[in-house]
Amino acid sequence: xxxxxxxxxxxxxxxxxxxxxxxxxxxxxxxxxxxxxxxxxxxxxxxxxxxxxxxxxxxxxxxxxxxxxxxxxxxxxxxxxxxxxxxxxxxxxxxxxxxxxxxxxxxxxxxxxxxxxxxxxxxxxxxxxxxxxxxxxxxxxxxxxxxxxxxxxxxxxxxxxxxxxxxxxxxxxxxxxxxxxxxxxxxxxxxxxxxxxxxxxxxxxxxxxxxxxxxxxxxxxxxxxxxxxxxxxxxxxxxxxxxxxxxxxxxxxxxxxxxxxxxxxxxxxxxxxxxxxxxxxxxxxxxxxxxxxxxxxxxxxxxxxxxxxxxxxxxxxxxxxxxxxxxxxxxxxxxxxxxxxxxxxxxxxxxxxx
Numbered sequence: 468x469x470x471x472x473x474x475x476x477x478x479x480x481x482x483x484x485x486x487x488x489x490x491x492x493x494x495x496x497x498x499x500x501x502x503x504x505x506x507x508x509x510x511x512x513x514x515x516x517x518x519x520x521x522x523x524x525x526x527x528x529x530x531x532x533x534x535x536x537x538x539x540x541x542x543x544x545x546x547x548x549x550x551x552x553x554x555x556x557x558x559x560x561x562x563x564x565x566x567x568x569x570x571x572x573x574x575x576x577x578x579x580x581x582x583x584x585x586x587x588x589x590x591x592x593x594x595x596x597x598x599x600x601x602x603x604x605x606x607x608x609x610x611x612x613x614x615x616x617x618x619x620x621x622x623x624x625x626x627x628x629x630x631x632x633x634x635x636x637x638x639x640x641x642x643x644x645x646x647x648x649x650x651x652x653x654x655x656x657x658x659x660x661x662x663x664x665x666x667x668x669x670x671x672x673x674x675x676x677x678x679x680x681x682x683x684x685x686x687x688x689x690x691x692x693x694x695x696x697x698x699x700x701x702x703x704x705x706x707x708x709x710x711x712x713x714x715x716x717x718x719x720x721x722x723x724x725x726x727x728x729x730x731x732x733x734x735x736x737x738x739x740x741x742x743x744x745x746x747x748x749x750x751x752x753x754x755x756x757x758x759x760x761x762x763x764x765x766x767x768x769x770x771x772x773x774x775x776x777x778x779x780x781x782x783x784x785x786x787x788x789x790x791x792x793x794x795x796x797x798x799x800x801x802x803x804x805x806x807x808x809x810x811x812x813x814x815x816x817x818x819x820x821x
Contacts, residue, residue, distance in 0.1 A: 471496050471497075472496075472497050472498075473497070473498045473500060474497055474498070474499050474500065475499075475500050475501060476499065476500075476501050477499050477501070477502065477504065479499075480497050480499055480506060484497075496508075516601075516602055516603060516614075516641075517553075517602065517603055517606060517611070517613055517614050518550075518553065518575040518576060518577050518602050518603060518606040518613070519575070519576040519577070519600070519602050519603060519604050519606050519607055520573050520574070520575050520576075520600065520601045520602035521573065521574045521575075521576070521592075521594070521598050521599075521600060522571070522572070522573045522598060522599040522600075522601065523568050523569060523570050523571065523572050523573070523574075523596065523598055524570055524596070524597040524598055524599060524636060525570050525596040525597055526569045526570050527567050527569070527596075528567060528568050528569065528570070528572075528594075528596045528598065529564045529565045529566065529567045529568070530549070530564065530565045530574055530592060530593070530594055531562065531563065531564045531565075531592070531593040531594075532547055532559060532561060532562075532576075532590055532591070532592055532593070533561060533562050533590055533591050533593050534561050534562070534590050534591075545580060545581070546558055546578055546579070546580075547559045547561075547576060547577075547578040547580060547590075547607075548576070548577050548578060549565050549574055549575065549576050550574070550575045550576075550577075551566075551568070551572070551573070551574060551575075553575050556577070559576075561590065575602070575606075576606065576607060577606040577607070577610045577611060577613070578606070578607055578608070578610060579608060579609065579610045580607055580608055580625070581608070581622075581625075588625060588626065588627035588628060588629070589607060589608070589625050589626070589629070590629075591628055591629060591630075591631060592629060592630055592633060593633075594630075594633045594634065594635075595634070596634065597634045597635075597636050597662060598633075598634070598635055598636065599635070599636055599637045599638070599639075600630075600635055600637070600638040600639065600642055600667075601638075601639035601642060602639070602642065603641070603642070603644065604626065604629075604642055604643055604644075605644065605645070607625075607626075608622055608625060616644070616645075617644050617645050617646045617647060618645065618646075618647040619645045619647060619648055619649045619652050620647055620649060621649070622649060622652065625649075625652060626652055626653055626656055627651055627652070627653070627654045627655055627656065628654070628655045628656065628658060629656050630656060630657050630660060631655055631656070631657070631658040631659060631660070632658065632659045632660070633660055634660070634661070634662040635657065635660050635662060635663055636662050636663065636664055636665070637663075637664055637665040638657075638663070638665060638666055638667040639667065640667060640668045641667070641668065642667040643667045643668070643669060643670075644670065645670075645671060646670055646671050646672070647671070647673075648671050648673075648674060648675040648678045649675050649678070650675050650676045650677055650678065651675075651676070651677040651678065651680070652675065652678050653678055653679055653682050654677055654678070654679075654680045654681060654682065655680070655681045655682065655684065656682050657682060657683050657686055658681055658682075658683075658684050658685060659684065659685035659686075660683075660685070660686050661685065661686065661687045661688060662688055663683070663686045663688055663689050664688050664689065664690070666683065666686075666689060666691075666692065666693045667693060668693055668694065669693050669694070669695060669696075669697075670696065671696075671697055672696050672697050672698055672699065673697065673698075673699040674697045674699060674700055674701050674704040674705075675701055675704070676701045676702045676703060676704065677702070677703050677704065677706070678701075678704050679704055679705050679706075679708045680703055680704070680705070680706040680707055680708065681706070681707045681708065681710060682708050683708060683709050683712055684707055684708070684709070684710040684711060684712075685710070685711050685712070686709075686712050687711070687712065687713045687714055688714055689709075689712050689714060689715055690714050690715060690716050690717065690740075691715075691716070691717040692709060692712075692715060692717060692718055692719045693719060694719050694720070695719040695720070695721060696722065697722075697723060698722055698723045698724070698725075699723070699725075700723050700725070700726060700727040700730040701727050701730070702727050702728050702729055702730070703728070703729040703730065703732060704727065704730050705730055705731050705732075705734045706729055706730075706731075706732045706733060706734065707732070707733045707734065707736060708734050709734060709735050709736075709738055710733055710734075710735075710736045710737060711736070711737045711738075712735075712738050713737065713738065713739045713740060714740050715735070715738045715740055715741055716740050716741065716742070718735060718738075718741060718743070718744065718745045719745060720745050720746070721745045721746070721747060721748075722748070723748075723749065724748050724749050724750070725749065726749050726751075726752060726753045726756040727753060727756070728753055728754040728755055728756065729754070729755045729756065729758070730753075730756050731756055731757055731760045732755055732756070732757075732758045732759055732760065733758070733759040733760065733762065734760050735760055735761055735764055736759050736760070736761075736762045736763060736764075737762065737763040737764070738761075738763075738764050738767075739763065739764065739765050739766060740766060741761075741764050741766060741767050742766045742767060742768055742769065743767070743768075743769040744761060744764075744767060744769065744770040744771070744772075746771040746773075747770075747771065747772040747773065747774070748773050749773070749774060750773060750774055750775045750776065750799065751774065751775070751776045751779075752774050752776060752777050752778075752779045752782035752783070753779045753782065754779050754780045754781060754782060755779075755780070755781045755782060755784065756779070756782050757772075757782055757783055757786045758781050758782070758783070758784045758785065758786060759784070759785050759786060759788075760786050761786055761787050761790055762785050762786070762787075762788050762789060763788070763789040764789065764790050765789060765790065765791065766791055767787075767790040767791055767794070768790070768791040768793065768794030768795065768816075769794055769795050769797075770787070770794070770795075770796050770797065770813075771796075771797035771821070772796070772797070772798065772799075773797075773798070773799040773802075773821065774799065774802065774804075775799050775801050775802045775803070775804075777804050777806070777811075783806070783810045783811060784810055785809050785810065786809070786810065787809055787811075787812075787813045788809040790813050791813075792813075792814075792815050793815050793816065793817075794813060794815075794816045794817070795816060795817050795818075795819060796812045796813065796816045796817070796818050796819070797819045797820075797821050798812070798818055798819065798820055798821070799820075799821060800820040800821060
């Protein structure tokens with residue numbers, strides 16, 4: 468890459484830049500020898516992907532940020548800022564609102580907010596009109612240094628309930644970049660967001676206790692779940708994650724073969740549009756790992772569950788209560804257990820061996 472270049476004639480410069488010289492970058496300075504003219508192209512960085520961004524989908528839109536739990540006075544930095552252009556930043560005190568904007572306009576947020584304790588969160592957005600989310604959530608705790616941050620260590624429960632009960636519609640895929648999670652970090656984050664259609668990617672492969680618990684509970688417009696690549700699970704990591712997501716038709720793959728207590732407990736409870744369960748490849752079950760996982764999934768008629776050891780306490784309690792009266796159950800050919808009903812293979816279903 469070259470920032471400085473000399474050209475013989477003005478036409479040489481125009482042709483080179485217009486042709487998109489692949490080793491010429493912005494900003495740049497060029498000297499034209501025949502007239503000693505200097506060309507300077509200013510660099511205008513795009514910071515919009517560095518900050519949590521809220522795009523209004525309706526006119527007369529504003530945002531309030533509130534403390535949703537008691538907070539300690541022992542906090543190093545408790546200040547949140549907003550901007551309408553990523554250049555001019557204004558402090559937003561808790562429980563006050565941003566100026567009104569119109570549909571298509573955006574508000575950017577940054578701060579270095581800290582939770583008062585491991586049972587606390589940084590606060591909640593209060594928003595009454597529809598909006599989209601993009602950018603980077605890490606700007607709420609890392610401010611201007613959010614880019615490239617993927618580790619939430621030391622920020623327990625920081626994003627708990629952050630957008631609860633708001634009419635968010637779409638969340639960009641890279642909105643939650645963290646790959647190192649902490650206990651309860653996204654717990655109930657989009658709880659009862661009934662307008663949510665597009666969920667963000669969740670790239671972490673190693674989970675923390677309660678990290679996704681009830682994250683999308685009550686998101687009744689969500690049709691397709693985000694991919695869940697994690698193979699290292701922890702206690703209650705997915706507990707109630709999609710509870711009462713009544714439009715959910717496509718469940719994510721669940722690749723983990725080693726389970727943790729309560730890991731999938733009530734994960735798809737009352738997902739009344741779900742017809743096919745994700746394959747459950749683990750061969751050894753643990754305490755309450757599948758308890759209530761498909762409870763009330765009235766259309767569910769296909770399950771592949773390959774466990775050979777189901778002796779763990781409450782591992783299958785009510786796991787298929789209320790599913791379709793007929794369906795197909797794919798069972799491990801090596802399994803010797805033969806439990807039927809709501810704590811085993813649904814009554815009336817056809818069994819296939821794999």
